[in-house]
Amino acid sequence: MQTQVITANVKKNIELAADCLLKGGLVAFPTETVYGLGADATSREAVSGIFTAKGRPAADPIIVHLDSTDMLPSVASEVPEAARQLADTFWPGPLTLILPKAAAIPDIVTSNLPTVAVRMPRNETALALIRAAGVPVAAPSANSFGRPSPTCARHVIDDLDGKIDLVLDGGPTPVGIESTILDMTTTPPVILRPGGISRESLASVLGEVSILATSEHEDLRAPGQMKQHYAPKALVLLFAGRNRQKVIAAMRDRAIELARSAKTGIMVPQEEVSQFNGLSENVITVSTGALTDPEETARGLFSTLRELDKKGVSHILTIAPAKEGIGLALFDRLYKSAGSRIITVDG
Numbered sequence: 001m002q003t004q005v006i007t008a009n010v011k012k013n014i015e016l017a018a019d020c021l022l023k024g025g026l027v028a029f030p031t032e033t034v035y036g037l038g039a040d041a042t043s044r045e046a047v048s049g050i051f052t053a054k055g056r057p058a059a060d061p062i063i064v065h066l067d068s069t070d071m072l073p074s075v076a077s078e079v080p081e082a083a084r085q086l087a088d089t090f091w092p093g094p095l096t097l098i099l100p101k102a103a104a105i106p107d108i109v110t111s112n113l114p115t116v117a118v119r120m121p122r123n124e125t126a127l128a129l130i131r132a133a134g135v136p137v138a139a140p141s142a143n144s145f146g147r148p149s150p151t152c153a154r155h156v157i158d159d160l161d162g163k164i165d166l167v168l169d170g171g172p173t174p175v176g177i178e179s180t181i182l183d184m185t186t187t188p189p190v191i192l193r194p195g196g197i198s199r200e201s202l203a204s205v206l207g208e209v210s211i212l213a214t215s216e217h218e219d220l221r222a223p224g225q226m227k228q229h230y231a232p233k234a235l236v237l238l239f240a241g242r243n244r245q246k247v248i249a250a251m252r253d254r255a256i257e258l259a260r261s262a263k264t265g266i267m268v269p270q271e272e273v274s275q276f277n278g279l280s281e282n283v284i285t286v287s288t289g290a291l292t293d294p295e296e297t298a299r300g301l302f303s304t305l306r307e308l309d310k311k312g313v314s315h316i317l318t319i320a321p322a323k324e325g326i327g328l329a330l331f332d333r334l335y336k337s338a339g340s341r342i343i344t345v346d347g
């Protein structure tokens with residue numbers, strides 16, 4: 001199969017892409033979070049193509065994307081008042097709600113679960129595409145299974161060239177990490193995956209929201225949320241500790257040791273980059289943005305991981321962010337890309 005990349009800025013291209021979806025094709029498109037790999041959510045056949053293209057296990061259910069809440073009844077059989085309220089507040093936006101599934105959605109989409117994940121993305125291209133197709137669009141992140149999610153069209157091509165029909169290129173995605181997944185079928189609602197909408201924002205609407213903690217001690221329960229996920233080819237080493245200087249010193253020591261035999265990547269906030277200067281020719285240090293701007297870090301996270309992979313580093317050393325606001329989602333992605341291992345530096 002030949003994969004075509006077309007600009008999202010042309011109306012005709014949106015129509016072309018919608019047509020492709022309705023014929024059972026696979027179309028990658030931008031959302032505000034990451035690029036999605038879309039198929040007609042009402043077609044079993046089309047959705048099965050997503051699993052093949054990504055190499056995704058059948059037990060990993062897919063999020064269904066809508067262009068308006070009018071489509072909600074065709075996807076979810078029941079929408080509790082609290083879910084309506086969240087949709088009113090955060091849609092379009094990076095919040096996915098888990099609701100009871102409607103019959104029109106084939107079981108393959110939800111991996112046979114009685115529930116379905118739904119969201120309305122805050123991206124004009126995505127909304128125009130769904131509107132033009134007139135069907136809900138099932139779309140996981142448009143990466144090969146287990147790899148960091150794609151935040152630009154290039155990343156999609158790097159993973160899926162020749163395996164999908166079309167890529168709608170709408171430039172880099174502004175949020176950079178995936179949506180927050182909130183299970184609305186339990187009381188109180190539970191965050192299954194932290195993401196673009198913070199726990200604090202959800203709590204301001206819901207009052208109570210519990211979290212399936214992404215800590216060293218607990219596993220995420222969301223199906224498909226494997227321990228090793230979002231992973232570059234390099235081994236990620238995630239450092240943490242109360243004393244920042246001691247953590248940095250430990251990272252420097254480890255980098256010097258690793259750099260004796262292989263290229264080693266360092267990913268730290270802008271303010272700390274200089275502390276890794278001159279360690280070795282084999283050490284490549286990249287900034288994750290300003291320490292005070294976790295949104296910027298989120299925007300660049302996956303592309304930085306991919307960039308370091310391209311430079312051929314064997315390890316990537318990085319620091320655990322504070323688990324507040326979008327920092328919780330950042331921590332989750334880094335923790336998983338590190339295969340759920342953390343190096344704690346005492347002191």
Ligand code: TXA
Pocket residue numbers: 031033034035036037060061062063094096098110113115116117121139140141142177178179180181192222223224225
């Ligand atoms: O921002 C996003 O959410 C992006 C964009 C493209 O919308 N999508 C995304 O999809 O991250 P994906 O497939 O990479 O991750 C979706 C995750 C699944 O791995 C699964 O854990 C969870 O959503 N999920 C889907 N349906 C579910 C369900 N019925 N119950 C619980 N978890 C579900």
Ligand code: MG
Pocket residue numbers: 140141149
């Ligand atoms: Mg994904």
